[in-house]
Amino acid sequence: MPEQQPSLDDSFIIPIGPQHPALKEFEYFELRVDGEEIIDVSVRLGYNHRGIEKAIESRTYTQNLYLIERICGICSHAHTTCYCQAIEELLGVTIPDRARYIRTIVAELERIHSHLLWLGIAAHEIGFDTLFMYIWADREIVMDLLELISGNRVNYAMNTIGGVTRDMSPELLDNIREGIAKLESRARFYKDLCVEEGSVMQRVVGVGVLQPEDALHLCAVGPTLRACGIANDLRKDDPYAAYDAVSFNVITYDGCDVASRMFVRIDELIESVRVIDQCLHCMPPGPHKVKVVRKVPSGEVVSRVEAPRGELIHYARSNGTDQPERYKVRAPTLANMPALRKMLVGGYIADVPIVIAGIDPCFGCLDRMSLVDVKTGRNWIWSSDQLRRHSLTWRQQA
Amino acid sequence: MSQRQGNTSEESTLSVLISYLGQGRTIEAKTPRARRAFLTLPPESFRDALAFLVNEEGFRHLSTVTAVDVNDHMEVIYHLSSGGVSLSLRIPVPKDKLVVPSIVDLVPGAVLYEREVHELFGIVFEGHPDLRPLLLPDCWPEGLYPMRKNLSLVQIRGVLADARATAKLGR
Numbered sequence: 001m002p003e004q005q006p007s008l009d010d011s012f013i014i015p016i017g018p019q020h021p022a023l024k025e026f027e028y029f030e031l032r033v034d035g036e037e038i039i040d041v042s043v044r045l046g047y048n049h050r051g052i053e054k055a056i057e058s059r060t061y062t063q064n065l066y067l068i069e070r071i072c073g074i075c076s077h078a079h080t081t082c083y084c085q086a087i088e089e090l091l092g093v094t095i096p097d098r099a100r101y102i103r104t105i106v107a108e109l110e111r112i113h114s115h116l117l118w119l120g121i122a123a124h125e126i127g128f129d130t131l132f133m134y135i136w137a138d139r140e141i142v143m144d145l146l147e148l149i150s151g152n153r154v155n156y157a158m159n160t161i162g163g164v165t166r167d168m169s170p171e172l173l174d175n176i177r178e179g180i181a182k183l184e185s186r187a188r189f190y191k192d193l194c195v196e197e198g199s200v201m202q203r204v205v206g207v208g209v210l211q212p213e214d215a216l217h218l219c220a221v222g223p224t225l226r227a228c229g230i231a232n233d234l235r236k237d238d239p240y241a242a243y244d245a246v247s248f249n250v251i252t253y254d255g256c257d258v259a260s261r262m263f264v265r266i267d268e269l270i271e272s273v274r275v276i277d278q279c280l281h282c283m284p285p286g287p288h289k290v291k292v293v294r295k296v297p298s299g300e301v302v303s304r305v306e307a308p309r310g311e312l313i314h315y316a317r318s319n320g321t322d323q324p325e326r327y328k329v330r331a332p333t334l335a336n337m338p339a340l341r342k343m344l345v346g347g348y349i350a351d352v353p354i355v356i357a358g359i360d361p362c363f364g365c366l367d368r369m370s371l372v373d374v375k376t377g378r379n380w381i382w383s384s385d386q387l388r389r390h391s392l393t394w395r396q397q398a
Numbered sequence: 399m400s401q402r403q404g405n406t407s408e409e410s411t412l413s414v415l416i417s418y419l420g421q422g423r424t425i426e427a428k429t430p431r432a433r434r435a436f437l438t439l440p441p442e443s444f445r446d447a448l449a450f451l452v453n454e455e456g457f458r459h460l461s462t463v464t465a466v467d468v469n470d471h472m473e474v475i476y477h478l479s480s481g482g483v484s485l486s487l488r489i490p491v492p493k494d495k496l497v498v499p500s501i502v503d504l505v506p507g508a509v510l511y512e513r514e515v516h517e518l519f520g521i522v523f524e525g526h527p528d529l530r531p532l533l534l535p536d537c538w539p540e541g542l543y544p545m546r547k548n549l550s551l552v553q554i555r556g557v558l559a560d561a562r563a564t565a566k567l568g569r
Contacts (some may be wrong), residue, residue, distance in 0.1 A: 043509075044532065045532050045533055046531075046532060046533030046534060046535070049534065049535075051544065051554070053545065054544060054545060054551065054554070055551070058551060090429070143519055194417045216458055216459070217458075217505075217507060218507045219459050219460050219461075219505065219506075219507025219508075220507075232459075236482075237481045237482035238433055238481075238482035238483075238484070239482075299430075300436070301434075302429070302434060302477060302484050302486055304461070304479075304484060311461060313461045313462055313484075315462075315464045315477065315479060315486075317466060317473065325466075326464075326466045326467075328464040330461060330462035331512075334462075334510060334511075335461075335462075335507070336509060337510055338506065338507055338509055362497070363517065369419045
């Protein structure tokens with residue numbers, strides 16, 4: 001790398017994003033670079049801003065259940081759990097124990113599917129497509145289970161205000177038991193593989209470093225925070241559903257880099273299997289939902305859930321009618337945005353794909369990328385594929 | 399298991415904070431259930447309270463900032479947390495002067511949350527480093543705040559339809 005003081009005149013602006021046809025979120029990053037080094041990052045969100053909070057205010061609580069399910073395609077169950085908890089608290093309703101356990105099982109299956117999805121994407125971003133295909137093939141095990149439970153691969157529609165919409169039969173519980181045993185052995189296999197495989201470790205160790213002090217200052221959440229050695233997990237700290245009745249470990253690693261974020265997620269796969277296993281063992285009998293009234297008494301509530309990507313917080317205010325007065329949603333990716341900036345600055349363009357993917361946001365914004373030379377105004381467009389190829393060749397030369 | 403070591407209980411945090419702030423500087427305090435606390439403060443004592451919570455009481459994590467359009471005023475709510483305890487600090491802001499001091503110097507993680515509230519509600523965070531638009535489309539008219547109660551969905555659709563008609567916004 002040339003030893004040069006970064007100055008504005010020598011720098012390029014690299015816009016990344018915002019559009020990708022296949023993925024769940026859109027983001028627009030503008031990287032200011034000097035040669036290969038990133039000297040500043042700014043972010044413009046909202047390419048796909050749908051105004052859901054405004055929409056929620058003009059719909060009934062039942063209609064909102066379906067809207068909130070669709071905030072995210074990956075962690076839809078986390079959002080509805082958060083929503084249902086909030087409304088149940090406003091109503092003063094206690095849901096049946098069986099519903100709490102079913103919510104927990106689906107939440108952990110969702111975490112497994114989300115983490116496997118992430119792991120596959122991470123493998124792809126570092127140019128290890130064989131690993132990506134292996135992982136996504138194994139992800140089908142959990143997708144099949146979710147489909148068996150709910151009839152859907154995403155947007156399971158399992159939660160309802162007052163419990164869950166579907167019960168689980170003994171045969172279904174057996175199927176889940178069988179599935180998670182397979183998933184556990186695969187998770188252990190991937191952990192060994194990542195530790196031993198030099199081509200994985202070289203691309204993730206010491207990349208995208210976030211100091212623990214910065215993570216706390218910038219209010220990072222979830223695996224991003226836990227990879228800085230900070231044990232923070234709402235399932236333990238602020239238990240909901242059946243998490244107070246099961247035992248599991250909060251996984252932390254203290255490498256503060258993409259490698260740690262990877263191992264936190266792999267170990268969490270195994271912990272999720274433990275949680276599901278305990279739920280299956282002591283699944284209480286009884287009804288899976290209670291009937292609730294349509295009108296919600298005035299009040300306010302803060303509801304929090306540990307989604308696969310970290311702390312999810314909803315704030316609800318009711319006014320005695322069947323529509324909320326105000327409903328606020330803050331998903332974990334937004335919380336990790338300021339920290340992401342910290343991880344990127346000082347790093348190399350070649351590491352942008354894996355560092356952005358490291359917080360598990362929408363990596364899709366890398367689809368279309370234009371490089372602008374600020375001196376000549378010349379610019380060219382890179383697809384995510386070209387960027388990835390650049391990243392691989394550059395890494396091989398380095 | 400639900401109560402881990404080091405967690406301050408919500409009631410004791412509130413009483414410590416109220417006695418720190420002194421007589422008459424809090425409007426309302428409540429703890430509706432375990433691990434939840436709500437505190438309403440006048441705008442002039444809220445930065446004091448926030449600094450005390452962040453620096454002395456371990457409430458270093460800001461989950462988000464919520465604004466609520468109540469009939470005659472707005473509320474800005476800061477959702478802080480320490481371990482499992484979530485404490486919401488609420489400050490009422492009069493509609494004729496929608497200005498509150500920014501807390502980015504105390505909690506750097508507030509930077510995007512304040513920007514979002516500014517854009518959607520028109521509340522100005524004094525001292526914030528960058529209040530440029532973050533979420534709404536580039537064609538969105540300045541001075542129009544979609545989350546305010548006086549702007550209906552029909553009006554919002556109208557604004558977007560106009561932008562489409564003049565090709566400032568794609569389909």
